[in-house]
Amino acid sequence: MKSLFDDATAVSFRNDPLAMRVYTSQLLGRDKNLVLHGGGNTSVKIGTTLYVKGSGWNLDTIEKPGFSPVDLGALCAMAGRERLSDAQMVKEQREAMSDQSAPNPSIEAILHAIIPFAYVDHTHADAVATLTNTPEGKKLVQALYGPDMLVIDYVMPGFELAKHIYNLTRTIDWNTLKGMVLMHHGVFTFDDDAKRAYEKMIDIVTVAEEYLKARVSLPSTECARKADSALLSTLTEETSSLRGTDITAVLLDSPQALTLSRLPNLKNIIRNGELTPEHVIRIKPFPVLIREDVSAGMAEFVRDYRDYFDAHASGEHICLDLAPRYAIIEGLGAVALGKDAQEAAVIADIVEHTITAILSAEQLGGWGSLTLAQMFDMEYWELEQAKLKK
Template sequence: MLSRWNDKQAEAFGAEAEARGEPAALGLRVYTSRLIGQDPDLVLHGGGNTSVKIPAAEGTVIHVKGSGWDLGDIEAPGLPAMRLAPLLETRDVPRMSDEDMVAFLRSHLLDPSAPNPSVEALLHAYMPHAFVDHTHATAILVLADQADMEPVVQEIFGGRVGWVPYVMPGYDLSHACKDALARDPSVDGLWLAQHGLFTFAETARESYELMIEFVTMAEAYLAARGITVPAPEDTDRTAPEALVRDLADALAARDALGDEPALDFRSTPAIRAYLGRDDLPELARRGTVTPDHVIRLKPFGMLLQAGATREEIDAALDGFAAEYRAYFERNAPHAAEEKVMLDPLPRVILVPGAGIFGVGANMKAARIAGDLFEQTCRVVNAAEAYRRFTPISERDLFDMEYWSLEQAKLKKQ
């Protein structure tokens, strides 16, 4: 992976910020956030988050990516500001509910009308560095979604990246990362098992280029073992017309996605390789490549034959609904509060020998699902070539899908 840092562009972002009466550091934060967000092998569709800490007369202020903003086209208002000192006081508070955390963060916004800061805002606050970057890079996920990777992370990065076992995003993850950094304050990043990667530094360029360097090191580690993670590929969008028509009619008849649900068909070499695996039925049900993808994809997709009739499509949808209901009933009793089951319709449909359909209430949602599952195919193919694709457990996946904060974010978007 190559750095896309450009001195002239960086200077322009800093100068434009100052012309608006904002610190140049905030302009640079916007600049490198966009560099990250515009690379689909770093983040996709609102994934990842960034922050910057800026000294001010009244005390240091931290700007953190706002919930619902996409790094690819973020502006300064998408990085709401909070006073840092009150956030740091929570380092000694062992527990806080997600709802209380959100209310606490909002209470310290400089602009009360600003969007909610990222659920990982406290994590950013606890890192002492000026700039903090977080991504779900494709090559990192290939290795993050494996069991027993702590010694491998040590081997790849030579102690420059700290290890954090899987913890659900939010307050607990913030404290787990704080503790990991306390064990070794010299590290330049944190590896979050089954999740992604953080880097941090005193300048925007250094934090961004550490991310590029570490992703490149992961790519090189895989390449040395004969494993190539292909970049996003040109897609064939020619879907069987009868299948599209019957699928759309069958989904519309179930009403959960409105009268005109959208379908986004795509087929690439990586998708076809994934769909051609002998263990596809089991593999497709292991989970998502990073936890928040479950919000867009549900915990598993629906398998369908290319020549399926309308009756066979209805039977497949009935089977998916029954399987999803069983998943809900297995996991809901273990939740801390009562959950109401979401609609039991698939968000991705896998058609071996043809391609995949992203499914959504509109074309934007369908394309997001398609993009995320296209990346899933590239990650899983490489993860299986390395050892075994091992995402978070079903229980953890359920907790993420039914997490009240993530549900609120999805409704807002």
Template sequence: MRQNRWNDKEAEARLRDAGNHPADQALALRVYSSRLIGADPDLVMHGGGNTSVKVEREDLFGQSQRVLHVKGSGWDLDTLEAPGLPGVRLDPLLKMRELGALSDEDMVNLQRSNLLDSGAPNPSVETLLHAFLPHKYIDHTHATAFLALANLPEAEAAIAEIFGDRLAVVPYIMPGFALAKKAAEVFEANPEVEGLVLLKHGHFTFGETARESYDRVIEHTNLVEEWLAKHSADRRFETTVKRKRDVAESEIASKVLPVLRGAVGRIRGAHHGLPSKPVVMDVRTGLEIDAFLSRTDLDKLAVRGVASPDHVIRTKGQRLVLTHDDIAAGDERIAEKVDAFANAYKVLFERQNERVGGTKVLLEPHPCVAWIEGLGIVGIGKDAAAASAASDISEQTVEVMSQGEAAGGFHPIGEDDLFDMEYWSLEQAKLAKAADKPFGGRIVAVTGGAGAIGLATAKAFAREGAAVALIDFDREACEKAAASIGGNCLAVVADLTAKGAADAAIRSVTERFGGLDVLVSNAGAAVQGNLLELAEEKLRSSFELNFFSHLAMARAAAGVFRLQGHGGQMLFNVSKQAVNPGKGFGAYGLPKAATFFLVRQLALELGGEGIRVNGVNADRIRSGLLTDDFISTRAQARGVTASDYMAGNLLKSEVEAHHVADAFVALAKSERTTAHVITVDGGNIEAALR
């Protein structure tokens, strides 16, 4: 059941903050109730909804004008603020209804030309529908329950059974001018209704107050959920979209996901004339998903379509299905299934493109969602956000399909309408604006990720678009560091000196994102003491962390790189101690010297597989041993200030963690560089490599 989250005190606080102007107060309540709707993913999913309010405002000349504030492109309801509801002059919008036809491009142009703020985002593609309905507040949602209802073969009869004459039904039409006119006609034939059901699409409610319209969203949705529960052994929606990513079958994930990722990357690369163009994955699991993936009609449902037409932009209309038999058959079978999916998609495209006059350009033909028996739902996208969105939508679709099939059948829009939506010029224009970042689709793991250099490096790769995993032994520090990067950063807690820890850490990264492209092996600690006096146990422990953990991580990463089949990169934090030993740091310099050699040896061994291996020699970075107290002590011993000590190099400038991070990123971008170590120390002739 959906919870009614309206709170009078919160609403009153919004009104107080808005000031005394009635239009601003109305807009404040519009923002408030929109965010209440957006807080429940079962009501709206990734932009799958919009809201509006009609007000009056004075223009620069003091003339009163009617204004429609409607959700703008690029904003989500759960984080909506007033700028996300651009104001559009209402009267010119209403005049558009007199037109017999209106192209999408002209519609968008007319809407933009009537914005109060020329710099505001594009109003929703359903702006005219909001305009043509007379109500002050209007809410449009894609609730899971309503999608199950709207895609039933006898949806109109079911709607009448549940609501009587409280809701009117609008036949399926693509969003835009024609749908807006039809919805207005349906309403005007039934002006007492509380809302509309758009078949195959979603749900509209309206009211004279924000609360009235919002209350109807919740009440109507709960009525549908109750009706559906009676037809599905009391199945409820409380478990949907929890983002459960705990993979039960770790062996399947580690074996299948990198192979699948490599196959998809090659399909995507071929589309762009490249050897490969990697993707990120997002796995969802759970009892409901397991039960769904054990259905005997899975292959039929996989090509049935989408729960809501706009979902096709993120998930395509078909899913890749991998059964236990496919997995048991081996890597070649998985690649064959991906190739077959891409070929079938191209055939569909050619057929549909001919229907519409041959004007469309083929999109990337790879699957965006995989249903993997024994594992779960896998979202596939150009970056972590796209993969997560595909998984979110697929989770909701599983619920819609399950409920719909139990209540009479899941029968969404057909192939023609689905193609028209996927290749809709307005949606393609949105996608074209979202330029790929340099490391979009790539997955980076950073050991010692909670330290100064590790975190700076992780943030640098994240800014470049990579999905990032931080690996560190300190749980609190690791989780805090990951949170500072954002929701798509994975925290992996591991003591890399423990047996099997490196394999487990890389396995965690694979289960979360599908594979790995760049390993930044950065973990280390500067052990002090003269070699002849140092306890052997301490020296051996230094080698475990400063050399053997790097070797273990390299072995684990190489295993994933080979399964993916598109190369990979290893980057090691070596240290100037490897070539310029310091007194009392032999226990640190010796394993670092071995790591220096490791870089070149691995480059020699792995180059033929397209795996590049490089390193960074850094010096005097405020991290680990080099604390403020230690810096102060060393500076006093040399009779200089702390600043002068840190700037004790040829450039007379302190080297900071972000400079080391930039070097790692630069090496990762240098596609024809391997067996190379960059020095980042501001200039230290004694540590120069040549």
């Protein structure tokens, strides 16, 4: 991975740390192998204020108004609490903002606050996430990066993750670390210099990319056979009926998508988690698998999704719609299923990146990310559920 940092451009931001934060955030956001559609977050500490990426902003287009100014002391105090619901955390973070017109701070604001460097970068880098989503992922990452990389077992993003890292690092000298890898999630880098924080991220991801390049061979041959229009029409109609809205379908018939759709253990693989946790909110925990009969495949998906919900829900949970967000058509590729062209394009991007990661991990021992229980916690996160109860 190549650094996009340009010294001639950056010189104009030398005396404006928030402008520099905008610049390197946009550099991270430009590369879809680092973040996709709202993923990742960045921050800068200026005096007693943490400016952290706000909800609803994408890194590739973020500007100064996209950073939420939060009192650093208040955030660090939250990290010391024994318990804090994510809903209460969001409320208290907002109360600690110096500008109430700014967006809600990232749910990882507390984690950014406790990392003792001015610039903190967080991405969901495909290459690193792929390595963590293999059977020996933690050992592999530790061996690849050495003792100066902090490797954290998966904890759901939000207060619990921040609290876990706060407790874990009380006796650790952050200056001895070059970064932090969160298993099945992503990467953090940090420095008091924006360029160094950014280029640490590039270096870490490059190591993972080179490891994969040396050991993984991805397909490149196109297939002449395509999914027929009648199948796609039926799939779209049945998804529309389940979701209660019109559906836009995007066919994914890249060599990678075709290869995945032909794997003998396909059904097991597609139940083994997403590339990174937040993707489950956009594409659900698993796709519908279509063999020969669309209706049979959809009926199976509905049964499986109901079973998944019933197995993990409490009495307070509200079941989401039963429509899949994408389909794997056995032998023919995949189909993104969105409520409009924009959502379908987002889903297609996420699915394409996920497919590449799965095929890579399968050559390194097998694909395995989050459990169904962990995906449920993310998909049915209390803040998402609260929106349904209003």
